[in-house]
Every structure is written in structure tokens, then in C-alpha cells.
Amino acid sequence: MKTINTVSKCLLSIVIVTSALLPSGSISAAEQTKAHAASASQPQTVTANTSSRAQQLAQILLDKYGVTGVQYAVMDHGKIVLSGSAGTSGRKGNSKIGKEDMFGIGSTSKMYVTAATMMLAEEGKIDIDRPLTDYLPEFKMKDERYKQITPRILMNHSSGLYGSHYGNSILFNDNNTINRDNLLPALQNETLKADPGAFSVYSNDSFQLLELMVAKVSGQSYPQFIQERISKPLQLKSTLTPLDQFDRSRLVKTYFPTLTDKALPVENTNIIGTGGVYSTAEDVVKFAEVLTGQRPDLLSTASTQAMTRPEYRSGMWVSETSNIFNYGLGWDAVQLSPFDRYGLKAVSKGGDTLMYHASLISVPEQRLSMAVLTSGGSSMYNEAVASEVMLHVLKDKGTIKRILPDQQFPAASKIAMPADMKKYNGTYGTVGETFDVQIRNGKFKLATQMSGMIPEQQYIYAGKGKFRSEDGSALASFERQKNGHTYLKLNAYLNIPELEQSQMALYVGQKLDKQTLPAAVKKTWQQRNGKTYYNTDEKINSGFYLIPTEISKTIQADTSLGYALGTKIVNANKSVNIMQIPVMSGRDTFDLNFSRQGKTEYMEINGQSFISKDAVSTLPASSSSVKVPADHRAKWMKLDKKTASQKINVTLPKGAGFVVYDNKGQTVYSSVVNGGHSTKLPESGMIVFGGKAGDSFKISLSH
Structure with a gap:
């Protein structure tokens, strides 16, 4: 499950809604x-x-x-x-x-x-x-x-x-x-x-x-x-x-x-x-x-x-x-x-x-x-x-006389866009990602917003600094706020098929300033780009194991601009949040901190540790044992073609369990949910064993 420089202490203050x-x-x-x-x-x-x-x-x-x-x-x-x-x-x-x-x-x-x-x-x-x-x-x-x-x-x-x-x-x-x-x-x-x-x-x-x-x-x-x-x-x-x-x-x-x-x-x-x-x-x-x-x-x-x-x-x-x-x-x-x-x-x-x-x-x-x-x-x-x-x-x-029909923003005849609107071209960020806005011929494209309620579409210049979406459900504009940042704003009618329409205004992106990274720093982040890190601190009975995007993070680094997952790169091992966006898109921010224990790289987010997939070994295609490392609650392993379609049977310590993911990252088995200790393994993917630090799991595989 989003402002107060001057706060009124009067508990009797009431908002009066007028026709204006x-x-x-x-x-x-x-x-x-x-x-x-x-x-x-x-x-x-x-x-x-x-x-x-x-x-x-x-x-x-x-x-x-x-x-x-x-x-x-x-x-x-x-x-x-x-x-x-x-x-x-x-x-x-x-x-x-x-x-x-x-x-x-x-x-x-x-x-x-x-x-x-x-x-x-x-x-x-x-x-x-x-x-x-x-x-x-x-x-x-x-x-x-x-x-x-x-x-x-x-x-x-x-x-x-x-x-x-x-x-x-x-x-x-x-x-x-x-x-x-x-x-x-x-x-x-x-x-x-x-x-x-x-x-x-x-x-x-x-x-x-x-x-x-x-x-x-x-x-x-x-x-x-x-x-x-x-x-x-x-x-x-x-x-x-x-x-x-x-x-x-x-x-x-x-x-x-x-x-x-x-x-x-x-x-x-x-x-x-x-x-x-x-x-x-x-x-x-x-x-x-x-x-x-x-x-x-x-x-x-x-x-x-x-x-x-x-x-x-x-x-x-x-x-x-x-x-x-x-x-x-x-x-x-x-x-x-x-x-x-x-x-x-x-x-x-x-x-x-x-x-x-x-x-x-x-x-x-x-x-x-x-x-x-x-x-x-x-x-x-x-x-x-x-x-x-x-x-x-x-x-x-009898409080209202009728229920009003749904609304959309009126169509506008094609209006020539002022040339200075192109100053808003560039890279914008929100928590966890960056995206580009490129206005050409009075148009720009924006990806899906609000979990699909605002579809991916073109936005066409409609005058007075506003761009109307192709379907008429949204107006996009750019605002420079008093904190010095420029934001991409949407004012949208939320149309959920067969349900009541509502309206929402929000900032969906903060314009990012380019920063030049030292060569060594740039190289380090380029090497991390696209790599996935897996949470080692979450208890195995956590509901987040059912949602791979919550239990793992894949680094998306734009080293030409100096950002990673919407955070600003500070040095080779640290990037910090700079997002200051009101409403939903600015919530749950984080910094990224990296460290090494021997050859193993870890990433820390909000006090939780994530291990690099590079340091994760592959599950043997024969009987074996797995141990949860000290100071961890989870041990991750890769699945490959050698273990594909084999049935895994795991002897679980008390309170422990395991979860299996396919090559698309979908959860296909959880011992906590399914209530067992064996399942058929997918062709590739990941498996995580969780329990107390030091817990040992005996594993057998069979066709």
C-alpha cells in the first residue's frame, strides 16, 4: 500500500468547495x-x-x-x-x-x-x-x-x-x-x-x-x-x-x-x-x-x-x-x-x-x-x-440528480508547436528507471502509465504547452517546480473498462541533468549493467518470494548520463536517490551500495543485502547438499539444462523451504505454499533455499 512549510495549528480549518x-x-x-x-x-x-x-x-x-x-x-x-x-x-x-x-x-x-x-x-x-x-x-x-x-x-x-x-x-x-x-x-x-x-x-x-x-x-x-x-x-x-x-x-x-x-x-x-x-x-x-x-x-x-x-x-x-x-x-x-x-x-x-x-x-x-x-x-x-x-x-x-457521463479531453486542431518546447527533450527518471522524451514534429511517445490504465501512446501538441494523448484520456505538460527540477506531468482520466471513471494528476518523471563519470567509475557500472542481484536477507516464508521483481533487482545503468535505476551514480560503488516526485511515482526510493567479500559482490538496498548472480553457483545434476551461509537467510542457485525436467526432492530443516523460478522469472513452485518438498524442475531458471544461517538441505534429483 505522498507538505508543510507553514502549518496551521487550527483544528477547525475547513475546506469550502465553491462552484468556482x-x-x-x-x-x-x-x-x-x-x-x-x-x-x-x-x-x-x-x-x-x-x-x-x-x-x-x-x-x-x-x-x-x-x-x-x-x-x-x-x-x-x-x-x-x-x-x-x-x-x-x-x-x-x-x-x-x-x-x-x-x-x-x-x-x-x-x-x-x-x-x-x-x-x-x-x-x-x-x-x-x-x-x-x-x-x-x-x-x-x-x-x-x-x-x-x-x-x-x-x-x-x-x-x-x-x-x-x-x-x-x-x-x-x-x-x-x-x-x-x-x-x-x-x-x-x-x-x-x-x-x-x-x-x-x-x-x-x-x-x-x-x-x-x-x-x-x-x-x-x-x-x-x-x-x-x-x-x-x-x-x-x-x-x-x-x-x-x-x-x-x-x-x-x-x-x-x-x-x-x-x-x-x-x-x-x-x-x-x-x-x-x-x-x-x-x-x-x-x-x-x-x-x-x-x-x-x-x-x-x-x-x-x-x-x-x-x-x-x-x-x-x-x-x-x-x-x-x-x-x-x-x-x-x-x-x-x-x-x-x-x-x-x-x-x-x-x-x-x-x-x-x-x-x-x-x-x-x-x-x-x-x-x-x-x-x-x-x-x-x-x-x-x-x-x-x-x-x-x-x-x-436525491442528493444528486443524475450520474454524469465519462469525460475526455476535447480534440484540438493541429497547432504549430513553439520551437522552445524542444528544451524539454531529454532523459527523465522515476524510482527504479529512466526513460527518454524526444519531441519531434509536435509529438512524443510515452510508455504505459498507472499499471496499464493509461496505455502507451503518442502525445500530440494541443497548444498552451500541453500535449493531448491519442485516445483523449490524458494531457501531458512540463513544469519547472520550486525545487529547481523540471517534471513531466500527466492529467488523466482513468478509464477502467466497465468501472467508474476518475481523474488523476501526477508527475511521471523528473528531468535528469547529465553528469560525466570518471573512466574507471563508468567502466565498473557498465560491467554491472544488466546483472541481477538476489536478496539474501528475506525469510523464506515471505510473500515477496512470489514476486521475483521484489526479491531481485536487475541493474539498468545509463553511464552516458550517470544514472542507475533512477539513482545518481556517485562513485564506483555507490549511487544515491535524487527523485523528488510527488504522488505515487516518487515513493519507496533507495540508494545502491556495493561491496565485496572476497570475489563476491553484494548490493545493499534499504538495509537488505543482495548477491550478484555472477557469484551464484549452478545446482549439481546429482545428489548434493546446500548450506545457508552465515549472516544470510537464503542461498540462491542457478538451474540449467542438466537439471531440466528432473524431480528434485529436498530434506528441509524445521522452518526452512525453497522456491523455484522458470527462465522467465515466474514462480513455479514454493514449498511454503505448495506444502511439499519435491517438484519437477524447469529447463532453466533459479532456485532459492531459505532458513536460518547454517541450515543444511539434502538434495536428490531423479528423472
């Missing part, structure tokens, strides 16, 4: 006033058409978006007015999902630690504008600017932290807190990527720090705080964490596409403040009553209004107001598209773990909230479903 802020194609101010006045103060019955459409949308998620289970609920004025599900729980007999079946809610969990922080502030135990170190003195960093970080800055994603320490955070059948326990020691050796408060970039580590602060200040464990201060007063029977004791069979099963139909083991997202809460759709919308000021016994209206303040505007941000990302405190959006088209202020928070996904949307003025939880898919899909159903409910209530 409404985009083209929105409902008029007079029409809004009449419709909003007609809205009942008490919930009205959801129509059969709306109920049917909700179920239809849930089925679309199952049929077309990789979802295996869906659960949703709508709360209106404190009453559940719609609740449903689709798919199966994965238990014996493929039983249908019920109201009490639970899902991981990923980063929607951030709203719980945000609420906890605001509760402590109301009690006078913390001041959200005082340094975090006042309440968590153990928090230290190599960069002295860390002393400027406050709880507010953590909640609005403007801390300047690199982003996320994911190592050993999502574990199967394992609620080990190694990630949480190692966060503060890891941060002691790290720097910030920006001044605290300069701009908002999504930061998971920020909410881990809030979790630690809540526990320290309250004198309770964080799960205890949730249970006593949130779940008990609200009578939430299904809002729990990996550290709570409960029947794990209540969790809806999840599945991974490249393995068998066997369900994955229980997923524990052990970064609880960031994304570790389990819940149900009905529990989530009940909790939303707290977030929208309807439970002043738990959290005051002043605090909840402060949480919906447009924190993102205080620093560097895209100029567009219609967006699905515009941060408040905890909230991903405090003026969510497409609700702004109707003159409505909606807030949202999405969340994704490895296989669970969640979306919560609330319209505070209407006391209306909806949650959509899924196994498989994406929180973006969940948000699109929730948006459409919410609009239907608002129409049923």
Missing part, C-alpha cells in the same frame, strides 16, 4: 444546492437497481480483474443500508463469503493509527506539531533534519523519509515483528530525500513511526490500543491484527496465479500501523463514523475536520484540483474525483497488501461511507466500484 472550483462538465451550483437540500437527514432505502448494480460490479471484479472474493458495505447515517459479497471464501465446500469473513485492508490501516494519534493529541499527551523525538526519543537519523519531523508531517506523508522498509514485512503463517523491531536501527544510518514538510510523497515508514509513538505514549501495545480505544466502543468484532488471537479460518483465502489452485497460507502484514489490520467491510464503515466526526465520544469533530484539511497544498504539488490523490492527515484524498464534479467533498483511503485490497470512501456531509474489500485485484478497482455505487446511493437519496 468545479471543473467543466460538473453539475451547476444551483442544481447542487437544490439537490443537497432535498437530501434526507435520515437514511433512505437503497433501491433495487442500486443493490443490483453493486452486485453486478462485484461480479465484474471476479470475471475481469483477477479477484477471487469481494465484500462490500454502505453505511448511511449510522445504519448499514447495503451489504453484499461475491466469490467464495476458499474454505471447504467453496462456501460463499459472509459478513463476518475477514480480509486484510492494507494501507486503509493507516486511518486507524491516524485516529489513534489524534486521540492522543486530544488528551494532551502529544502535540502533532511538536517534534516526533519529544515522544519517541529513540528515533534518530544520520540526517539532522529528522529533528524537524512531527506527527503531522508523518500523517500527511511529507516527512522526507525514503519511503518503505519492506524487508520481512509480509510473512505467511508468521506474525514475527522483525520488520518493526529493526526499523529504528535501520533509520539511524539513513538520510532524508527532502526537507520535512517540503512536499508529500507516500511514505509507509511514516506510519510505522506513528505506530511506535502510539505504543510509547499510551503505554499499551498498538493492537491493545486498537482493541480498547476503537474496537470495543464501536463493537467491532472483526477488526484485528496479526498479533491478536483469533480464528484464522475467518480470513478469506487468497491465490497466486502461477502456482496451483491451492490457497496461499495466512498472510500476515506485520507492519501493522502501515497496513496490517484485518477487518470486514461492515466493520470498516462503522469505523468511518469515527473518521467523519459522527463519534465525538471517540474523536472530536474538530479533529476529524483537521484530518480532511488539504495538507498537500502547503508544499510542492500538481496544480490540478481534480484528483484521486490529494493528502489530508491519513487520507489519500480529501477532494476525491469524481465526487468533485457534483460539488461534493469526498475523502478516501485505499490499501493493498500482497493479495488483499481495500478501499474506503466517505462523504462526511452526507454521513455516507462505503468499503469494498477483495482478495486479488487492486485497491484502484475497489475505489472505482465504491465510487459508482456511492453515486447511485446519492442519486437514490
Whole structure:
């Protein structure tokens, strides 16, 4: 599962939405006033058409978006007015999902630690504008600017932290807190990527720090705080964490596409403040009553209004107001598209773990909230479903008169492009990659964005410094921001087939300045280019072993410019992050540090070690043994034609396991998931054995 130089300390500040802020194609101010006045103060019955459409949308998620289970609920004025599900729980007999079946809610969990922080502030135990170190003195960093970080800055994603320490955070059948326990020691050796408060970039580590602060200040464990201060007063029977004791069979099963139909083991997202809460759709919308000021016994209206303040505007941000990302405190959006088209202020928070996904949307003025939880898919899909159903409910209530059609940017006649636009040609970077922009004859090509929701296509000059995409879904432009960097910006309508359209404005690349590398440095990085490095620190029951791009890194170095994986090369063994891009594309930054132990080269990212494939030996084609090296948790080996199609049988030490990948990098077997110790090996690829340092594996091969 993204700004504060000047911070208002007034908890009563409210954003007033006026007709002047409404985009083209929105409902008029007079029409809004009449419709909003007609809205009942008490919930009205959801129509059969709306109920049917909700179920239809849930089925679309199952049929077309990789979802295996869906659960949703709508709360209106404190009453559940719609609740449903689709798919199966994965238990014996493929039983249908019920109201009490639970899902991981990923980063929607951030709203719980945000609420906890605001509760402590109301009690006078913390001041959200005082340094975090006042309440968590153990928090230290190599960069002295860390002393400027406050709880507010953590909640609005403007801390300047690199982003996320994911190592050993999502574990199967394992609620080990190694990630949480190692966060503060890891941060002691790290720097910030920006001044605290300069701009908002999504930061998971920020909410881990809030979790630690809540526990320290309250004198309770964080799960205890949730249970006593949130779940008990609200009578939430299904809002729990990996550290709570409960029947794990209540969790809806999840599945991974490249393995068998066997369900994955229980997923524990052990970064609880960031994304570790389990819940149900009905529990989530009940909790939303707290977030929208309807439970002043738990959290005051002043605090909840402060949480919906447009924190993102205080620093560097895209100029567009219609967006699905515009941060408040905890909230991903405090003026969510497409609700702004109707003159409505909606807030949202999405969340994704490895296989669970969640979306919560609330319209505070209407006391209306909806949650959509899924196994498989994406929180973006969940948000699109929730948006459409919410609009239907608002129409049923008379709050809005009609549901507006999808939009696209109008076609423009061919306009001659000013010659100085070519100054934007060059190489742009985002986290993990670089790409070229070459404007020729008023056109340039841009690769797929937003996981395919914005397709690869040409962008054609349309006047006033903007380029319109061929399909009309996006406008591209170039902006020089106050930090001195030039950015490629997209303002796009997100069109997910058969789901509700939304709008998003974001920076997708930062223009990079060329730097000349010394010959020896250049040669070293050229030798690394294209080489893959494999994680040696991740526990073998980590969910990240199912996603090769998370468990390994392939170096892409452009030595003519002086960059590698979007980082700036400093010397032969180090490159550093320079990305300062708001919204999603700038999250989870890293430095690259290389070292050698004898002839073996290692790469370190965010405290985790990766071994070069050059140092990885090939699995023998006969019986053998493998030992996990000292200070490692994993031993990687190559597969070749000699072992192709042979059956491998592994004697596993307690708690150990192995994972097999084919030559395309796809996971084809996991002893942790498949529950065995033997499989047929692919023609080539990789195999990793994992356990404790020193664990020995006995291996036999047979045809």
C-alpha cells in the first residue's frame, strides 16, 4: 500500500468547495444546492437497481480483474443500508463469503493509527506539531533534519523519509515483528530525500513511526490500543491484527496465479500501523463514523475536520484540483474525483497488501461511507466500484440528480508547436528507471502509465504547452517546480473498462541533468549493467518470494548520463536517490551500495543485502547438499539444462523451504505454499533455499 512549510495549528480549518472550483462538465451550483437540500437527514432505502448494480460490479471484479472474493458495505447515517459479497471464501465446500469473513485492508490501516494519534493529541499527551523525538526519543537519523519531523508531517506523508522498509514485512503463517523491531536501527544510518514538510510523497515508514509513538505514549501495545480505544466502543468484532488471537479460518483465502489452485497460507502484514489490520467491510464503515466526526465520544469533530484539511497544498504539488490523490492527515484524498464534479467533498483511503485490497470512501456531509474489500485485484478497482455505487446511493437519496457521463479531453486542431518546447527533450527518471522524451514534429511517445490504465501512446501538441494523448484520456505538460527540477506531468482520466471513471494528476518523471563519470567509475557500472542481484536477507516464508521483481533487482545503468535505476551514480560503488516526485511515482526510493567479500559482490538496498548472480553457483545434476551461509537467510542457485525436467526432492530443516523460478522469472513452485518438498524442475531458471544461517538441505534429483 505522498507538505508543510507553514502549518496551521487550527483544528477547525475547513475546506469550502465553491462552484468556482468545479471543473467543466460538473453539475451547476444551483442544481447542487437544490439537490443537497432535498437530501434526507435520515437514511433512505437503497433501491433495487442500486443493490443490483453493486452486485453486478462485484461480479465484474471476479470475471475481469483477477479477484477471487469481494465484500462490500454502505453505511448511511449510522445504519448499514447495503451489504453484499461475491466469490467464495476458499474454505471447504467453496462456501460463499459472509459478513463476518475477514480480509486484510492494507494501507486503509493507516486511518486507524491516524485516529489513534489524534486521540492522543486530544488528551494532551502529544502535540502533532511538536517534534516526533519529544515522544519517541529513540528515533534518530544520520540526517539532522529528522529533528524537524512531527506527527503531522508523518500523517500527511511529507516527512522526507525514503519511503518503505519492506524487508520481512509480509510473512505467511508468521506474525514475527522483525520488520518493526529493526526499523529504528535501520533509520539511524539513513538520510532524508527532502526537507520535512517540503512536499508529500507516500511514505509507509511514516506510519510505522506513528505506530511506535502510539505504543510509547499510551503505554499499551498498538493492537491493545486498537482493541480498547476503537474496537470495543464501536463493537467491532472483526477488526484485528496479526498479533491478536483469533480464528484464522475467518480470513478469506487468497491465490497466486502461477502456482496451483491451492490457497496461499495466512498472510500476515506485520507492519501493522502501515497496513496490517484485518477487518470486514461492515466493520470498516462503522469505523468511518469515527473518521467523519459522527463519534465525538471517540474523536472530536474538530479533529476529524483537521484530518480532511488539504495538507498537500502547503508544499510542492500538481496544480490540478481534480484528483484521486490529494493528502489530508491519513487520507489519500480529501477532494476525491469524481465526487468533485457534483460539488461534493469526498475523502478516501485505499490499501493493498500482497493479495488483499481495500478501499474506503466517505462523504462526511452526507454521513455516507462505503468499503469494498477483495482478495486479488487492486485497491484502484475497489475505489472505482465504491465510487459508482456511492453515486447511485446519492442519486437514490436525491442528493444528486443524475450520474454524469465519462469525460475526455476535447480534440484540438493541429497547432504549430513553439520551437522552445524542444528544451524539454531529454532523459527523465522515476524510482527504479529512466526513460527518454524526444519531441519531434509536435509529438512524443510515452510508455504505459498507472499499471496499464493509461496505455502507451503518442502525445500530440494541443497548444498552451500541453500535449493531448491519442485516445483523449490524458494531457501531458512540463513544469519547472520550486525545487529547481523540471517534471513531466500527466492529467488523466482513468478509464477502467466497465468501472467508474476518475481523474488523476501526477508527475511521471523528473528531468535528469547529465553528469560525466570518471573512466574507471563508468567502466565498473557498465560491467554491472544488466546483472541481477538476489536478496539474501528475506525469510523464506515471505510473500515477496512470489514476486521475483521484489526479491531481485536487475541493474539498468545509463553511464552516458550517470544514472542507475533512477539513482545518481556517485562513485564506483555507490549511487544515491535524487527523485523528488510527488504522488505515487516518487515513493519507496533507495540508494545502491556495493561491496565485496572476497570475489563476491553484494548490493545493499534499504538495509537488505543482495548477491550478484555472477557469484551464484549452478545446482549439481546429482545428489548434493546446500548450506545457508552465515549472516544470510537464503542461498540462491542457478538451474540449467542438466537439471531440466528432473524431480528434485529436498530434506528441509524445521522452518526452512525453497522456491523455484522458470527462465522467465515466474514462480513455479514454493514449498511454503505448495506444502511439499519435491517438484519437477524447469529447463532453466533459479532456485532459492531459505532458513536460518547454517541450515543444511539434502538434495536428490531423479528423472
